[in-house]
Amino acid sequence: MVSKSRNRSKVHYSAIDGDLDYEDIEDRNAIDLSDLPRLTEEQVYLPSRRKNSKFSKSSNLSQVENFLNRFELPRKKFQAAVLSILAFGFIILVILKIGLAGKTCQSIDQLKEQKAIFDALKNITECKSTTGEAFPWQKYRLPGESIPSAYYLFFYPDQETKTFSGSVDIIFEQSAKGKYIALHARNLNIRYLSIFECKEYDVDCYGDNDAKRSQEDVEDFFVSCDELGMLVIKMSKDLLPGRKYNLNIRYSAALPGPGLILQKYQKGPGQFGQYLVSDFMPNKARNVFPCFDEPEYQAKFTLEVVRKKDEKVFFNSGFSRKSPYAKNSGQTGKFGLSQAVQSHEVDTFESTEPVPLYSLGFVIGNFDTTTINDGNFLMSTIGGISSNYALAFSQRVAKLAQRLQDWSGRSFTCQMRFVLLPNYVKNNFFQPKGLALLPLSTFTKTNYEIDYQIALELTQLMFHSGTIKWWDHLWQDAGIFQSIASSLLNDFDRNIILAENRHEVFSHQSFFTLANMTLDSEAQMSDAFCTFSSNRWGLVVNLFADFFKMKFGTDIIQSTVAESAFENTIFENAALVKKVKETLSIDLISMATDWNMKDIPVLGIDTIGGKIEFTKKDDSLLVPVRYQVDETCCREALIKDKSQAIDTGILPHFVASKGMLQLGYRVQYSTQVFDIIEKSLEIADDKNDVLNEIERAMFFQDAFYFAKIGQLNYKKLIRLLSTLHSESSEIVWRTALECMRWIEIQISSSFDVREQFWFSKFMVEKLRHALQIAETEDFKERS
Structure with a gap:
């Protein structure tokens, strides 16, 4: 296991002890006279004339004086001219000196202005204490001393x-x-x-x-x-x-x-x-x-x-x-x-x-508590939740704990504390029950979401020793937790969880790469935490779970995760990443870190060479995020041009199932999506193929998800469900199961009583109809 360590040197309190001493800019540009070389006295003062110098009087002086006396007037003029030149030169020097001084002053003013700008910017970005002074510690992370x-x-x-x-x-x-x-x-x-x-x-x-x-x-x-x-x-x-x-x-x-x-x-x-x-x-x-x-x-x-x-x-x-x-x-x-x-x-x-x-x-x-303690977990309920519900809940926890033991090969002995809480939602026909898991707290949750939270808590307790060393790794490690937790659920619940996480994962515009994991602000930390909630890494694991099992054995993910004890993340296991890339031509790290809303990778299949590669195609329908990785999917994963598919209205069933979801992402599940599905049902030679592909593409989970958040017309959805019910008894009972589970999701939303009652009544009728048509043991048991 290769573990990324944080480059975080110890910061001594000398940075906090003293005030920040900013040296004045003009002081740095000033000249210090003490730095100049010292001049001798002879260098400073002009040498005095000596008697033996060449300028001493000689016998020739009289001749010179006689010569000069002949030109007395011109000499006076010459002296006047020399004095005039000297005076003029002195004036020029004074002017030049004044000009230079002015220029120097202007330069200092500019430097002062730059320093003022620097100080202003520093004051903007600098954290102040409540007294208005600079706070002694300016970094987001603690000094660590x-x-x-x-x-x-x-x-x-x-x-x-x-x-x-x-x-x-x-x-x-x-x-x-x-x-x-x-x-x-x-x-x-x-x-x-x-x-x-x-x-x-x-x-x-x-x-x-x-x-x-x-x-x-x-x-x-x-x-x-x-x-x-x-x-x-x-x-x-x-x-x-x-x-x-x-x-x-x-x-x-x-x-x-x-x-x-x-x-x-x-x-x-x-x-x-x-x-x-x-x-x-x-x-x-x-x-x-x-x-x-x-x-x-x-x-x-x-x-x-x-x-x-x-x-x-x-x-x-x-x-x-x-x-x-x-x-x-x-x-x-x-x-x-x-x-x-x-x-x-x-x-x-x-x-x-x-x-x-x-x-x-x-x-x-x-x-008003009822406590159940079976040695592995302690659960308490408050007034409003019956003891029968509490007992059923304890049985569900025990079942999930057993699944985790089977999955990991470890015995589960950690004690858990649950508190079942009733919850109040205004104008809700069914008052949903909430759950407080210590330390996790969740409210207004349906049964499948509660199962998921319990599975998360169990997973964290089993692998807690190496989890989440720092926020930098929060979204990676927790993504693995979520992958394991979802694997403990039954198929239907797991599909719904994946559908919700799939939509959340693309709601973030930026992600952190493994190369730069240091979070230096609370905003970055919050983004990382939101990314962790979106199950990004767990999503990648689920995308290729079938491949891992097919190429590396059925226990490849389990053994890798268990052995590493979540010290960081399985994607930093260099050997595994290299093996996946060489065998499957899949670059897990690049794929997981480069995704964003505007540039989602598209699954392209080289059917001749048998290799799977990720390419970016802006002009094509994108395959759904939950890839059904098998031979059928590989043959049918090539996506037709979006505009051609919509214009002609002729969609092969694999395009209908894998293209409509990403089209739905782009148009927010407008009526166009339903029109595409209904058109596909009309023109298909075998409607069961279309229905199977729609179901396999997890359309219902996605559709109900958008209905849950208010971006889908329920009447359109129910009309489509009615169409599906009239086509096949096999599809009817599976769709009825979808409806039954989504009753729970619907009642957890804040819709008015009349709308909830109408929707629930419709679902009950469909369930009764499905039960009459489909006489299967699985359906009876799950009903």
């Missing part, structure tokens, strides 16, 4: 005042000498700061509780602009490398906000409640408490939460103890007489294993 090992978090949410407050003790080790600590904190009101050095044998680093001295060690602190979301603390003394310290910060903020979700649910007719769910993925923990919010800083977490007596809290780790809550205690940062609050209690949870911040999760609410 303070390494956290444990967090002790006290959290008090108050839904009545729409605020929350808290206190966090961060145990960290210093790796370099310096007076500054840089960490993350965004939109938090910092109330109190203190720090002390951990004693040698003080494992938990409680210190000597000298609050005054701990505060005196903090000289000042700086809160950055919103873009950086950081907090820099300046110490009065140097932090020493190899030493451990305890940093205590007390703070408050508004509720809800990034990182905390207040989710509404229906208790009864006209009665509603709310539960609070955390959402720290990918970097929103910094909005909830000060922390080192980067994936490589994995630490243990101990959580204390203030809750109402009728509420419950679920966290990643197990429950430890319950204690009374004392208002105005030191925990909340308000010192004075403590007062017991009868309406609230404090829940304390056991310490977690070292985990990155994005994997933390908690749920707080008025839970």
Whole structure:
């Protein structure tokens, strides 16, 4: 496994300690007289005349004087002329000097103007602290000189005042000498700061509780602009490398906000409640408490939460103890007489294993719980979800866990924590159920989407040791997770997941290549996270899964992924990439990194040589992203010209199935797409061939997806479904299964009650009709 490492040199706090000293431009261009060579006294002053010089008087002088006396008047004129010339020359020199000086002054003015422009640009791009001064640390990533090992978090949410407050003790080790600590904190009101050095044998680093001295060690602190979301603390003394310290910060903020979700649910007719769910993925923990919010800083977490007596809290780790809550205690940062609050209690949870911040999760609410624990996972439900549903859910989890064990060849022993939550959607005829997976939180999910989330969580837990070292690799590694998770689902659910991911993958205009993986801004990190959500790498795996199995054996993907333990991504396995390229002529890395919305590769087939190549054809219909890679597809993958196909209305069935989807991408599933399908059904010699190809091209999943997001006319879709039902009993029951599953998807959308009821009634009628026609065991079982 070839692992890409981040070129991230250690930055010493000398960059933070001193102010940035910009040297004046005119000073750099000035001449320092001390640099010039020193002149001797004789070089500075003219030599004095000596008596023995050649200018001394001689006997010939009288002759010269006599000669000059003869021309007395002309000599005076000559002297006047010489003086005039000297005076004129002096004036010229003065003028020239003035001109040169003016030119020099003008040049300095220009330099000053350039410096002003430079300073203005610097001020625009420079992150300011809340005081208006330059923030001491200007880079997006932390310096990496303070390494956290444990967090002790006290959290008090108050839904009545729409605020929350808290206190966090961060145990960290210093790796370099310096007076500054840089960490993350965004939109938090910092109330109190203190720090002390951990004693040698003080494992938990409680210190000597000298609050005054701990505060005196903090000289000042700086809160950055919103873009950086950081907090820099300046110490009065140097932090020493190899030493451990305890940093205590007390703070408050508004509720809800990034990182905390207040989710509404229906208790009864006209009665509603709310539960609070955390959402720290990918970097929103910094909005909830000060922390080192980067994936490589994995630490243990101990959580204390203030809750109402009728509420419950679920966290990643197990429950430890319950204690009374004392208002105005030191925990909340308000010192004075403590007062017991009868309406609230404090829940304390056991310490977690070292985990990155994005994997933390908690749920707080008025839970009427049913708990199921089979040794592998712990599930709790709240009021509104029946115990029968909870039991059925547990069976589904157990089935997925068994599939993952079979897939990977590993035994699954990790404990999982699920919280089943009812969800409220306005004007929804069927109130859907939600699911909170700790750390993942998902809402308004259908059964197939919940299965997919469970499969994702199982996969991450099994391969967690090497996952997502940094955001740079987030979208690669998670894409592999999604590929494995989708493989654990049944065929129908997997096809729907692939259809949705397929549309998401092309909604991003830019992607990151393996050659340049360093993310230097939050915008880039967010883009990378969105790309990860689009299942880009997992999509590539699925595209060529059949090829991998055919050419390299059935376990090629599984063994490669399992052996590498997701240290990075299987596409950085040089041997595999080379083998795929040599055997199949497929450049996986170039293909996966070069795709964008305007330039999607087209599958071109060299039927004579038997090679598969990717070419870019702007004038052709594009094949669907989910390639059916088999001999039939290879023979039929050549795509006709789009304009000719539409003009003539004559479409072979393979063009109808593989061309209409990409045409749909371009025209947003306009009526043209349905007209093409209906025309194909009219002119085809064998309608079953057309129907089979339409089904194989995953048209229904795509069509329902566009209907779900409001870009498709449902009446057109249902008319087409009616046409298909009248053609073939084999197609009828398969289409009915599609309809049955998509009832779940439809009811999760925010359509009005009348429309949902009408659509559901239509689907039920079609299911009854299909059941009468198709007497198959598979259909009966799945119905």
